[in-house]
Amino acid sequence: FGLWLLLGLSLTFALLIWWLLGRPRSPNSELARALQAREFVPFLQPLVATDDEGIMGAEVLMRWQHPDEGLIRPDLFIPQAEASGLIIPMTTLIMEEVAKELGMQRALVPHGFHISFNISAAHCRDMALLDECRRFLVHFAPGQIVLVLELTERELLVADPQTLSLFSQLDEMGVRLAIDDFGTGHASLLYLQQFHVDYLKIDQSFIRRIGTESLSEHIVDNVIDLGTRLGLSLVAEGVETVEQARYLKGKGVDYLQGYLFGRPIPVRQFRDELQQRAMANAVQVVNG
Ligand code: C2E
Numbered sequence: 001f002g003l004w005l006l007l008g009l010s011l012t013f014a015l016l017i018w019w020l021l022g023r024p025r026s027p028n029s030e031l032a033r034a035l036q037a038r039e040f041v042p043f044l045q046p047l048v049a050t051d052d053e054g055i056m057g058a059e060v061l062m063r064w065q066h067p068d069e070g071l072i073r074p075d076l077f078i079p080q081a082e083a084s085g086l087i088i089p090m091t092t093l094i095m096e097e098v099a100k101e102l103g104m105q106r107a108l109v110p111h112g113f114h115i116s117f118n119i120s121a122a123h124c125r126d127m128a129l130l131d132e133c134r135r136f137l138v139h140f141a142p143g144q145i146v147l148v149l150e151l152t153e154r155e156l157l158v159a160d161p162q163t164l165s166l167f168s169q170l171d172e173m174g175v176r177l178a179i180d181d182f183g184t185g186h187a188s189l190l191y192l193q194q195f196h197v198d199y200l201k202i203d204q205s206f207i208r209r210i211g212t213e214s215l216s217e218h219i220v221d222n223v224i225d226l227g228t229r230l231g232l233s234l235v236a237e238g239v240e241t242v243e244q245a246r247y248l249k250g251k252g253v254d255y256l257q258g259y260l261f262g263r264p265i266p267v268r269q270f271r272d273e274l275q276q277r278a279m280a281n282a283v284q285v286v287n288g
Pocket residue numbers: 045060061062063073074075078087091094117118119120150152180181204237238239240257258259260264
C-alpha cells in the first residue's frame with residue numbers, strides 16, 4: 001500500500017509541475033514581463049509644416065520589440081495594455097527613452113520642436129502624468145520642446161473634476177492637447193468644448209480617400225472649417241501621395257504626417273537623421 005501511495009503522490013506531483021510549466025502565460029503577465037524587460041520602444045514619425053515641408057516635430061509611436069516574435073505593432077497589444085492599466089507605466093517608459101535619447105544630444109533638436117505622445121484615457125486621471133511631463137521637459141532647454149499629448153477620440157474621455165484639474169495644470173505648464181483620429185469617435189464636439197484643445201488630427205481614413213471619394217473630401221473640408229473657426233491647428237495624418245498633400249495645402253492645413261514624408265523609425269535613427277540634417281545645413285551656411 002505504501003508503495004502505491006508513493007507512486008500516486010509522485011504522479012500527482014509530476015502532473016502539477018507539467019501543468020505549471022506548460023500552461024500558457026496570461027496576456028497580462030506577458031505584458032508585465034515585457035515591461036520589466038523594457039521591450040517597449042519608441043519609434044518617431046516626422047511631422048512637417050505644410051508650407052515648406054520642413055520637419056517641425058515628431059509623433060512617438062510605441063513598438064514591442066519581442067524577443068521571439070520581432071517587432072509587434074501597437075494595434076496588437078495596446079488594447080490589452082489599456083484594459084490591464086499597464087499602458088500607464090509603458091507610456092512612462094517610452095517617455096523616458098525619448099527624453100534620454102534626444103536629450104543626450106539636445107543641440108540637434110531645433111527650438112520649438114513638437115513631440116507628441118499618445119495618451120490613454122486612464123492616464124488622464126493619473127496626476128503622476130504632470131510629473132512625467134515635467135521630467136520629460138527638463139532634458140531640454142526652456143521652450144525647446146513643445147510637448148503635445150494626443151487623446152484619441154475612439155476612447156471616451158470623461159470630463160470629471162480630476163481630469164479637468166490635470167488638464168488645466170498641464171496647460172499652465174505649456175503642454176498642449178491634440179484630438180487624435182478626429183471624425184471617428186463619439187464625443188468630438190463635447191471634447192472641444194470641455195478641454196483646452198490646441199490641435200485636431202484629421203483621421204487617416206478620410207485622408208486616404210481624398211481624390212477618390214467626395215464624401216471624405218466633404219468631411220475633411222468641414223473638419224478644416226471647424227478647426228479654423230475654433231482657432232485650432234490642423235494636422236492631417238496618413239498622407240501618402242503628392243495629390244493628398246497638395247489638396248490639404250490648398251485647404252490651409254497646418255501640418256502633415258504620413259509615409260510621403262517619413263515612416264516611423266527608432267528614436268536613435270531619428271536622432272541620426274536630425275544630425276545629418278544639421279550637418280547639411282551647416283555646409284549650406286558655409287557655402288553661402
Ligand atoms: P495614431 O496615433 O493615429 O498613429 C498613426 C498611425 O498611422 C501609426 O500607426 C502610424 O504608423 C500610421 N501611419 C502614419 N503615416 C501613415 C501613412 O501614410 N499610411 C498609413 N497607412 N499609416 C500611417 P501605428 O504606429 O501602428 O499605431 C497605431 C495606433 O496605436 C496609433 O494610432 C495609436 O492610437 C496607438 N498607439 C501607438 N503608440 C501608442 C502609445 O505609445 N500609447 C498609446 N496609448 N497608443 C499608442
